[in-house]
Amino acid sequence: MAGGVTVAVVGATGAAGQTTLRILEERKFPVRELRCFASERSVGKTVTFAGEAVPVLRFEAAAFRGVDIAICSAGSAQSREYAPLIVKAGAIVIDKSNAWRMDRQVPLIVPEINPHAVRGHRGILASPNCTTIVTVMPLKPLHDAGRLRRVVATSYQAVSGAGVNGIAALREETLAWARGESVTPRHFAHPIAFNLIPAIDGFADDGYTGEEHKLVNETRKILELPDLAIAPTTVRVPVFTCHSVAVNAETEEKISATRARDLFAGFPGLRVWDEPTEQRYPMPIAVEGQDDCFVGRVREDLSHPRALNFWVVGDQLRKGAATNAVQIAELVLRS
Amino acid sequence: MAGGVTVAVVGATGAAGQTTLRILEERKFPVRELRCFASERSVGKTVTFAGEAVPVLRFEAAAFRGVDIAICSAGSAQSREYAPLIVKAGAIVIDKSNAWRMDRQVPLIVPEINPHAVRGHRGILASPNCTTIVTVMPLKPLHDAGRLRRVVATSYQAVSGAGVNGIAALREETLAWARGESVTPRHFAHPIAFNLIPAIDGFADDGYTGEEHKLVNETRKILELPDLAIAPTTVRVPVFTCHSVAVNAETEEKISATRARDLFAGFPGLRVWDEPTEQRYPMPIAVEGQDDCFVGRVREDLSHPRALNFWVVGDQLRKGAATNAVQIAELVLRS
Numbered sequence: 001m002a003g004g005v006t007v008a009v010v011g012a013t014g015a016a017g018q019t020t021l022r023i024l025e026e027r028k029f030p031v032r033e034l035r036c037f038a039s040e041r042s043v044g045k046t047v048t049f050a051g052e053a054v055p056v057l058r059f060e061a062a063a064f065r066g067v068d069i070a071i072c073s074a075g076s077a078q079s080r081e082y083a084p085l086i087v088k089a090g091a092i093v094i095d096k097s098n099a100w101r102m103d104r105q106v107p108l109i110v111p112e113i114n115p116h117a118v119r120g121h122r123g124i125l126a127s128p129n130c131t132t133i134v135t136v137m138p139l140k141p142l143h144d145a146g147r148l149r150r151v152v153a154t155s156y157q158a159v160s161g162a163g164v165n166g167i168a169a170l171r172e173e174t175l176a177w178a179r180g181e182s183v184t185p186r187h188f189a190h191p192i193a194f195n196l197i198p199a200i201d202g203f204a205d206d207g208y209t210g211e212e213h214k215l216v217n218e219t220r221k222i223l224e225l226p227d228l229a230i231a232p233t234t235v236r237v238p239v240f241t242c243h244s245v246a247v248n249a250e251t252e253e254k255i256s257a258t259r260a261r262d263l264f265a266g267f268p269g270l271r272v273w274d275e276p277t278e279q280r281y282p283m284p285i286a287v288e289g290q291d292d293c294f295v296g297r298v299r300e301d302l303s304h305p306r307a308l309n310f311w312v313v314g315d316q317l318r319k320g321a322a323t324n325a326v327q328i329a330e331l332v333l334r335s
Numbered sequence: 336m337a338g339g340v341t342v343a344v345v346g347a348t349g350a351a352g353q354t355t356l357r358i359l360e361e362r363k364f365p366v367r368e369l370r371c372f373a374s375e376r377s378v379g380k381t382v383t384f385a386g387e388a389v390p391v392l393r394f395e396a397a398a399f400r401g402v403d404i405a406i407c408s409a410g411s412a413q414s415r416e417y418a419p420l421i422v423k424a425g426a427i428v429i430d431k432s433n434a435w436r437m438d439r440q441v442p443l444i445v446p447e448i449n450p451h452a453v454r455g456h457r458g459i460l461a462s463p464n465c466t467t468i469v470t471v472m473p474l475k476p477l478h479d480a481g482r483l484r485r486v487v488a489t490s491y492q493a494v495s496g497a498g499v500n501g502i503a504a505l506r507e508e509t510l511a512w513a514r515g516e517s518v519t520p521r522h523f524a525h526p527i528a529f530n531l532i533p534a535i536d537g538f539a540d541d542g543y544t545g546e547e548h549k550l551v552n553e554t555r556k557i558l559e560l561p562d563l564a565i566a567p568t569t570v571r572v573p574v575f576t577c578h579s580v581a582v583n584a585e586t587e588e589k590i591s592a593t594r595a596r597d598l599f600a601g602f603p604g605l606r607v608w609d610e611p612t613e614q615r616y617p618m619p620i621a622v623e624g625q626d627d628c629f630v631g632r633v634r635e636d637l638s639h640p641r642a643l644n645f646w647v648v649g650d651q652l653r654k655g656a657a658t659n660a661v662q663i664a665e666l667v668l669r670s
Contacts, residue, residue, distance in 0.1 A: 150638050154489040154581045156531055156570065170529075178513035189614040194505075196491055196572065196579050196619055198632050198646045203611040207592060207634030216637060229638030233581040233646070235491065237531065238573050244531055246489045246568040248583075257542060276538040279524040284531055297533050299542030302551060303485050303564030311533045311568070 004032030005333065006066055008091065010082065011073035012036035012047050012056060015164045016096055019322035020071055021049050023291075027326055030333070035067060039074075064089035069332060071325050072096060087123035094125050094328045096321055098210075101126040101218055108221050111327040112269040113140045118331045125328055130320030131155050131211065131234060132218040135245045137270055137293045137319075138312050141263040143223060146251035146306075150229040153215060156237045156244040157200060158284065159192060160316045166192075170238055188236065197236040209234060242284035243316045250307040257298050260308050264295045269319065274298050282313035290315055291323045339367030340668065341401055343426065345417065346408035347371035347382050347391060350499045351431055354657035355406055356384050358626075362661055365668070370402060374409075399424035404667060406660050407431060422458035429460050429663045431656055433545075436461040436553055443556050446662040447604040448475045453666045460663055465655030466490050466546065466569060467553040470580045472605055472628045472654075473647050476598040478558060481586035481641075485564040488550060491572045491579040492535060493619065494527060495651045501527075505573055523571065532571040544569060577619035578651045585642040592633045595643050599630045604654065609633050617648035625650055626658045 007024065011017040017038070024031055036047050038056045046053035057063055059078075064070060064086045072079055072086075072095045079099040086093050100106040107117035108126045110133055118125065128136070135153050142148060159166035169187035176193075177183050183191045190197050201210030212232035220228050237244075255263070265272045273282050274296040282294035293314035301307035314320055342359065346352040352373070359366055371382050373391045381388035392398055394417060399405060405426045407414055414434040421428050435441040442452035443461045445468055453460065463471070470488050477483060494501035504522035511528075512518050518526045525532050536545030547567035555563050572579075590598070600607045608617050609631040617629035628649035636642035649655055 152487045152566075152583050152638070154568075156491070156572070174509060175513055178510055183620075190618060191620060194574055194620065196574060196648075198579070198581075198616050198618070199611060199614065206637075207611065207632070208637065209611075231487075231583050231636050231638040231642070231644055233489075233583075233632070233644055235579075235581065235646075237491070239529055239531060244533070244570075246533075246570065248487050248566050248568075276534060276542065276544075279534065281533050283525060283533070285518075285526060285529065297542070297568070301566050302541075302543065303487070303566040307566070309566055309568055311570075 004030035005068035006033040007031050008035045008037060008064060008067045008070035010037045010059070010070055013038040013042040013045065014073055015160055015167060015317055016073035016321040018047070019317040020073060020325060021047060023318065023322045023326045025050055029326060029329065035063065061085040061089050064091050067091040069094065069329050071329060073321065083124050092123055092125070092332055094127060094325050096127045096325050098129065098214065100124050101128060102221065108218060109328050109331070110136060110222055110324060111331050112137065112267065114222055114224070115331055118328070118335050125332065127321070127325045127328055128218045128222060129214040130161055130316045131157060131243050131245065132215050133320050133324055134243045134293055134312055134314035135215060135247060136219050136222050138247065138264055138295050138310060139219065139249060140223065141267040142249055142251060142255060142260065145259070145263050146253035146255045148225065148228055148249060149252055150250040152231040152248040154246045155234045156239065157234060158239045158241050158243055158316050159236065160241040161243065162187060167240060170240060192236060192238050194238060200234045200236055208232065239284045241315055241317050242287045242313050243320055244284060244311065244313045246311055248301065248307055248309050250304055252306070254306045255308060257300050257308065260298050260310070269293060270295055272296065282311060284313060287313045288315055291318050293319055339365035340403035341368040342366050343370045343372060343399060343402045343405035345372045345394070345405055348373040348377040348380065349408055350495055350502060350652055351408035351656040353382070354652040355408060355660060356382060358653065358657045358661045360385055364661060364664065370398065396420040396424050399426050402426040404429065404664050406664060408656065418459050427458055427460070427667055429462060429660050431462045431660050433464065433549065435459050436463060437556065443553060444663050444666070445471060445557055445659060446666050447472065447602065449557055449559070450666055453670050460667065462656070462660040462663055463553045463557060464546070464549040465496055465651045466492060466578050466580065467550050468655050468659055469578045469628055469647055469649035470550060470582060471554050471557050472649070473582065473599055473630050473645060474554065474584060475558065476602040477584055477586060477590060477595065480598050481588035481590045483560065483563055483584060484587055485585040487566040487583040489581045490569045491574065492569060493574045493576050493578055493651050494571065495576040496578065497522060502575060505575065527571060527573050529573060535569045535571055543567065574619045576650055576652050577622045577648050578655055579619060579646065579648045581646055583636065583642055583644050585639055587641070589641045590643060592635050592643065595633050595645070604628060605630055607631065617646060619648060622648045623650055626653050628654055
């Protein structure tokens with residue numbers, strides 16, 4: 001791979017696809033050739049990579065011949081259809097959709113946590129849901145130190161999780177409000193400006209949403225703890241691109257707040273901002289544009305002898321999506 | 336009291352004070368005479384009550400002679416100073432600040448929950464913190480049915496909790512953003528527009544905020560459960576006037592989601608909006624202006640055999656402050 005690899009980005013005009021192009025550049029991923037794909041209505045447009053305009057191509061399996069790695073940020077339905085065709089054409093697929101994550105033959109990877117899982121892939125590797133990534137990052141060092149028993153995770157999710165249309169909805173609804181117009185929903189089921197929507201993805205019979213089930217199932221798979229007890233609540237908030245999660249984590253062995261801060265600070269990809277008297281804690285506007293996840297408000301639980309409360313924030317488009325996918329691609333190159 | 340009572344509203348120009356005037360009208364509280372007080376800079380202005388302009392007076396103890404009930408929405412420091420003087424002048428004080436809530440001689444009342452506590456007051460009665468009220472409303476019927484053991488409460492708090500300056504901050508920061516200007520904090524320690532601030536009130540040595548300690552201590556006092564285990568996290572969100580709380584509640588006896596919905600629906604002051612397939616759940620923009628608290632997303636915990644997750648939303652200025660205080664005044668009149 002000395003001369004670099006041929007990379008395809010599928011869904012290149014979307015929010016996560018655009019961020020993927022930026023991160024391939026930032027991390028100096030050894031791109032020899034780049035091919036960009038998007039849905040029919042974007043064909044003919046161009047996207048920018050390394051200062052050059054790259055044409056957006058129509059998806060067809062033949063166009064993937066010679067591609068080494070395809071990073072896909074398409075919808076689940078497209079991914080279910082395309083990924084096997086791309087693998088057949090000879091490329092390795094790193095998929096950011098929900099299509100393959102729980103497939104037993106597909107590794108689901110957060111490179112700081114389970115890089116070993118990259119071995120044994122059969123052509124498709126999955127990147128987890130954005131909220132899962134932000135939540136599981138601090139859980140891993142806690143589990144290694146004291147074995148997790150139960151997690152109550154309550155999210156505050158940015159509109160970027162719903163892609164460019166989600167971002168546009170918050171922007172346009174807010175601008176309408178500023179003009180004195182009434183706010184009508186532009187993308188979500190309800191207005192998101194100055195509101196909270198306690199429902200992301202569809203509902204299952206048990207009353208939990210798809211997003212909440214993803215958080216449970218993917219966290220268990222990544223941590224290789226198939227029975228880990230997790231109580232999830234996921235909520236959309238009027239924030240542009242960072243997801244925040246309030247976590248209550250119970251461990252078998254007691255971990256003090258001081259020890260937890262050390263564990264978080266020592267874990268790759270995590271940083272600690274926890275100086276409350278200086279008003280320093282992670283916030284969406286401060287974390288936006290960063291690749292790491294930031295932990296703060298670390299405190300021993302008032303209600304349980306072996307639990308901790310903390311607050312973690314990550315850029316949904318970066319570590320929550322594009323950065324994690326590019327890190328998986330780097331793992332693939334090294335393996 | 337056939338001819339009505341003389342009512343004083345202290346802090347009448349603030350967000351909670353203004354709402355108090357509206358609610359006294361709405362609930363047809365038997366006001367014979369109204370006297371309004373506010374800080375020095377508002378003296379000389381007027382407020383509106385029942386279609387009439389009422390002058391704003393300077394606080395002085397003598398001005399409370401003949402007042403039957405004083406509803407105070409001043410700051411804690413002022414309340415600590417004024418309340419005893421008002422009582423001495425012969426009035427009963429209903430105080431919304433943090434000054435008296437945990438005083439053993441002061442009843443802390445949510446009228447639907449502990450109306451009996453009104454007996455034995457010594458002149459001052461306290462209305463709880465807004466987040467406490469919204470959280471404790473659904474906890475009461477669950478406790479009565481199955482005895483609460485542990486609560487993990489994670490809040491999404493509106494800017495109105497910080498008064499008119501909090502509301503102005505979100506409004507002005509957002510308007511600045513709409514004009515393409517950079518957003519600088521107008522009232523909170525950080526910008527609140529499109530952001531989350533995971534810190535409300537000052538920090539204690541244990542890493543919890545004053546707001547989080549209030550939620551724990553006041554909930555215990557109202558429910559008369561001095562040892563109830565509560566894990567609190569309180570977060571400011573860019574929402575105008577409704578507080579939302581994601582609650583995980585563990586009980587000694589199992590309560591099914593169906594039973595919990597019935598318990599909530601049967602409790603005065605609570606309403607259930609829980610038809611997820613019709614995208615119906617409580618949201619700030621839908622609850623704004625309502626006196627009841629609204630519960631939804633009721634579901635049995637995936638991680639615990641005797642726990643429930645639910646989501647509750649209440650108008651911070653109404654049930655969270657003014658409505659609850661006026662309800663306490665009604666209790667006082669009846670007792």
